[in-house]
Amino acid sequence: xxxxxxxxxxxxxxxxxxxxxxxxxxxxxxxxxxxxxxxxxxxxxxxxxxxxxxxxxxxxxxxxxxxxxxxxxxxxxxxxxxxxxxxxxxxxxxxxxxxxxxxxxxxxxxxxxxxxxxxxxxxxxxxxxxxxxxxxxxxxxxxxxxxxxxxxxxxxxxxxxxxxxxxxxxxxxxxxxxxxxxxxxxxxxxxxxxxxxxxxxxxxxxxxxxxxxxxxxxxxxxxxxxxxxxxxxxxxxxxxxxxxxxxxxxxxxxxxxxxxxxxxxxxxxxxxxxxxxxxxxxxxxxxxxxxxxxxxxxxxxxxxxxxxxxxxxxxxxxxxxxxxxxxxx
Amino acid sequence: xxxxxxxxxxxxxxxxxxxxxxxxxxxxxxxxxxxxxxxxxxxxxxxxxxxxxxxxxxxxxxxxxxxxxxxxxxxxxxxxxxxxxxxxxxxxxxxxxxxxxxxxxxxxxxxxxxxxxxxxxxxxxxxxxxxxxxxxxxxxxxxxxxxxxxxxxxxxxxxxxxxxxxxxxxxxxxxxxxxxxxxxxxxxxxxxxxxxxxxxxxxxxxxxxxxxxxxxxxxxxxxxxxxxxxxxxxxxxxxxxxxxxxxxxxxxxxxxxxxxxxxxxxxxxxxxxxxxxxxxxxxxxxxxxxxxxxxxxxxxxxxxxxxxxxxxxxxxxxxxxxxxxxxxx
Numbered sequence: 001x002x003x004x005x006x007x008x009x010x011x012x013x014x015x016x017x018x019x020x021x022x023x024x025x026x027x028x029x030x031x032x033x034x035x036x037x038x039x040x041x042x043x044x045x046x047x048x049x050x051x052x053x054x055x056x057x058x059x060x061x062x063x064x065x066x067x068x069x070x071x072x073x074x075x076x077x078x079x080x081x082x083x084x085x086x087x088x089x090x091x092x093x094x095x096x097x098x099x100x101x102x103x104x105x106x107x108x109x110x111x112x113x114x115x116x117x118x119x120x121x122x123x124x125x126x127x128x129x130x131x132x133x134x135x136x137x138x139x140x141x142x143x144x145x146x147x148x149x150x151x152x153x154x155x156x157x158x159x160x161x162x163x164x165x166x167x168x169x170x171x172x173x174x175x176x177x178x179x180x181x182x183x184x185x186x187x188x189x190x191x192x193x194x195x196x197x198x199x200x201x202x203x204x205x206x207x208x209x210x211x212x213x214x215x216x217x218x219x220x221x222x223x224x225x226x227x228x229x230x231x232x233x234x235x236x237x238x239x240x241x242x243x244x245x246x247x248x249x250x251x252x253x254x255x256x257x258x259x260x261x262x263x264x265x266x267x268x269x270x271x272x273x274x275x276x277x278x279x280x281x282x283x284x285x286x287x288x289x290x291x292x293x294x295x296x297x298x299x300x301x302x303x304x305x306x307x308x309x310x311x312x313x314x315x316x317x318x319x320x321x322x323x324x325x326x327x328x329x
Numbered sequence: 330x331x332x333x334x335x336x337x338x339x340x341x342x343x344x345x346x347x348x349x350x351x352x353x354x355x356x357x358x359x360x361x362x363x364x365x366x367x368x369x370x371x372x373x374x375x376x377x378x379x380x381x382x383x384x385x386x387x388x389x390x391x392x393x394x395x396x397x398x399x400x401x402x403x404x405x406x407x408x409x410x411x412x413x414x415x416x417x418x419x420x421x422x423x424x425x426x427x428x429x430x431x432x433x434x435x436x437x438x439x440x441x442x443x444x445x446x447x448x449x450x451x452x453x454x455x456x457x458x459x460x461x462x463x464x465x466x467x468x469x470x471x472x473x474x475x476x477x478x479x480x481x482x483x484x485x486x487x488x489x490x491x492x493x494x495x496x497x498x499x500x501x502x503x504x505x506x507x508x509x510x511x512x513x514x515x516x517x518x519x520x521x522x523x524x525x526x527x528x529x530x531x532x533x534x535x536x537x538x539x540x541x542x543x544x545x546x547x548x549x550x551x552x553x554x555x556x557x558x559x560x561x562x563x564x565x566x567x568x569x570x571x572x573x574x575x576x577x578x579x580x581x582x583x584x585x586x587x588x589x590x591x592x593x594x595x596x597x598x599x600x601x602x603x604x605x606x607x608x609x610x611x612x613x614x615x616x617x618x619x620x621x622x623x624x625x626x627x628x629x630x631x632x633x634x635x636x637x638x639x640x641x642x643x644x645x646x647x648x649x650x651x652x653x654x655x656x657x658x
Contacts, residue, residue: 065537141579185539198583208394209583210514221575221600228600228607230579246550250470250559252581254527254538271550271557278557 033178036171036326042286043323045316046175049284053258054182060282062258064183069259070213070249070272071176073190073197076263076288077205078167079160081297085192087158088151092135109134133234136193137217140229148199162328168204170329172261176205184259189213189249191241191268213248215240241268246275256281263288264306265299277313285315292320295327362507365500365655371615372652374645375504378613382587383511389611391587393512398588399542399578399601400505402519402526405592405617406534407496408489410626414521416487417480421464438463462563465522466546469558477528489625491657497533499658501590505534513588518542518578520570520597524561542577544569570597575604585610592617593635594628606642614644621649624656 037043053062074080093113097104104110108127111119120127136144152165160167176186188207190197194214201207218235221228240248249257249272260276262269264287273285287310290299301307310317320327366372382391403409422442426433433439437456440448449456465473481494489496505515517536519526523543530536547564550557569577578586578601589605591598593616602614616639619628630636639646649656 065531194580194583202394210581212583216580219576219579221572221604228575228603230575243550246557246559247548250548251523251545252539254523254541274557275550 033181034171034174036174036324038323038325040323042316042318046284046286049259049282050178050182053282062281066255066258066281067179067182067184068187068253068255068257069176069179069184069261070187070189070245070253070257070276071172071260072262072269072272073188073192073214075265075290076261076269077169077172077188078164079157079296080263080265081299082158083192084157084164085196087155087164088148088196089131089135091151091155092147093131096134129234129236132217132236137232137234139232140224141195141219141232142229144195144232145199148196152200160328165200165204167328169324170326171324173205173329175261176207179259180206185211185253187211187213187249187253187257189240189245189260189272191215191239194240213240213245213252241266243271245269245272249275258283259286260284261286261288262306264290264301264304267301267303267305270306270309273315274309274313277315285310285313286318287315288318288320290320292324292327294321296320362510363500363503365503365653367652367654369652371645371647375613375615378588378611379507379511382611391610395584395587395610396508396511396513397516397582397584397586398505398508398513398590399516399518399574399582399586399605400501400589401591401598401601402517402521402543403592404594404619405590405598406498406501406517407493408486408625409592409594410628411487412521413486413493414525416484416493417477417525418460418464420480420484421476422460425463432463458563458565461546461565466561466563468561469553470524470548470561471558473524473561474528477525481529489657494529494533496657498653499655500653502534502658504590505536508588509535514540516540516542516578516582516586518569518574518589518601520544520568522546523569542569542574542581570595572600574598574601578604587612588615589613590615590617591635593619593630593633596630596632596634599635599638602644603638603642606644614639614642615647616644617647617649619649621653621656623650625649 034043034046052058052060053067055061071077074083078084090113093109104113108120108123108131111123112131152163156163157167179186186207188197188201188205188211190213192214194212194216197214198209198212201209201212216237218233218237220231220233222231238244238248256279257276258279258281260273262273269287273287276283277285287306289307290297292298307317309315363372363375381387381389382396384390400406403412407413419442422438433442437449437452437460440452441460481492485492486496508515515536517526517530517534517540519542521543523541523545526543527538527541530538530541545566547562547566549560549562551560567573567577585608586605587608587610589602591602598616602616605612606614616635618636619626621627636646
């Protein structure tokens with residue numbers, strides 16, 4: 001008998017709380033989900049899209065398992081002037097030269113350290129690969145992670161004068177949180193190194209390491225000092241740019257995103273945005289235009305192909321200058 | 330004033346429910362989480378491990394983000410006598426011969442259809458690859474998915490006389506559910522094809538497509554009939570067996586599992602289990618021994634290396650005959 005009474009009380013309590021939620025919603029639920037975005041067409045379109053695909057009963061409703069969103073990283077979630085991973089490469093080279101000074105007199109390392117872009121362009125892919133090999137391979141997964149952590153702990157952006165880990169674009173962080181609250185999965189799909197990004201993605205973006213897609217080296221499983229390790233080889237496995245972004249999304253996610261965000265500079269995100277646009281489900285494409293020389297950087301694409309495709313295909317274009325109230329927190 | 334009163338009622342209701350849970354726990358919480366497992370050392374070890382790593386304050390507590398569990402598929406989650414994907418290959422070949430009868434007189438297709446294993450062994454990898462190419466590539470992602478769905482819809486296991494989709498090992502399905510309830514991520518890591526498994530993993534195992542790791546072909550992003558598609562090429566990208574399992578776990582998950590399950594037959598899971606065992610966090614290894622000729626199949630490994638390694642390394646060995654009360658639902 002006591003059992004029944006307790007259950008009844010428990011049930012009534014639940015029912016009361018349930019009903020109260022409707023009579024008296026907490027104010028937080030009505031507040032602006034992406035406050036760093038200026039009022040305007042882009043903000044309205046974002047919120048409308050999320051409402052449209054998450055309202056059950058709506059014609060455009062999309063089940064949770066299909067709510068996949070992919071984000072480029074450099075220039076989309078943090079600055080790319082200069083590309084932060086290139087700064088890491090230079091930092092590693094300087095460290096290596098401390099141990100082995102003769103390295104600094106050898107090419108292509110000398111050119112890299114001097115920023116001699118003409119030499120590097122001339123020397124081409126082989127030179128870039130040998131720099132990448134020297135700085136990113138020939139070590140275990142753990143060793144590489146330690147190197148990356150040290151870089152982020154000590155280095156600051158040369159112009160913005162902030163730690164790189166404090167340079168996430170606040171409007172994008174809010175947008176990803178907003179999507180996750182609406183049961184989207186938020187993935188990174190970047191031309192940058194998968195293991196480089198994984199070091200900072202949980203703390204900077206709230207994105208777990210298993211939801212990072214990026215460029216990668218070949219690896220092997222070996223024994224070292226009596227323990228099994230993953231060894232980084234000096235050989236490129238996939239350069240996750242342009243047409244390879246959809247291919248690696250297919251590999252790691254296994255379905256087409258309904259939301260993708262990229263940016264203007266190299267045209268590297270056009271394929272990913274097109275892949276998303278061709279989803280048979282309703283979808284959203286966001287292209288960030290770097291037009292804010294005062295608060296960040298202003299730069300354009302050689303042939304403006306990203307912007308042209310955006311206009312032709314109906315992608316939403318973000319003006320950092322006009323659409324973002326704040327850029328950095 | 331009204332607002333305050335409502336909040337007070339709401340708060341008290343919550344508090345009451347919260348307290349009642351402790352005084353009077355629902356019986357469901359105390360019931361057996363993996364009822365298809367026989368009482369015994371394996372079952373006890375499984376439940377103890379889960380309690381140990383999920384009890385906050387315990388020395389062995391592991392945060393949710395590190396609770397990664399990986400499962401082989403063939404012989405670990407469903408039968409591998411015969412390998413189901415091989416049945417799919419034969420099915421596809423027969424379909425192809427309907428359209429192009431001359432194919433059945435050509436090698437290696439003739440040998441495959443006749444089950445002429447001697448020919449195939451002699452002809453080696455090139456023959457296998459050309460069969461795989463003919464049946465698995467030269468089509469879009471979507472077309473392949475449709476072929477696989479059709480196979481599962483119509484075919485039944487030649488000996489067990491059930492639809493393949495009804496052949497999940499019930500104890501393993503329960504174990505994965507139990508782990509997920511304890512905030513583990515459950516991943517498949519199989520020598521089988523990633524896209525083949527993705528068709529059935531959500532419905533059979535409750536595993537979403539993005540948590541499947543498997544063998545894969547190279548792919549490309551192309552335009553076809555005015556729409557962007559992922560095209561399956563006739564070239565192997567990764568054969569996810571043995572040493573490649575940890576490498577692909579590192580690629581798709583980015584961290585070492587704390588739990589892994591595999592089975593006896595080819596030694597294909599030794600590397601994955603070793604990788605998990607060498608985790609600096611507490612970990613669990615499960616090796617399934619096929620010793621139940623009555624309810625499933627009994628078979629051993631040529632050199633018994635999996636069992637030997639299990640005994641040496643302290644992995645838990647599952648006797649299907651003694652540890653599993655039910656095999657199929």
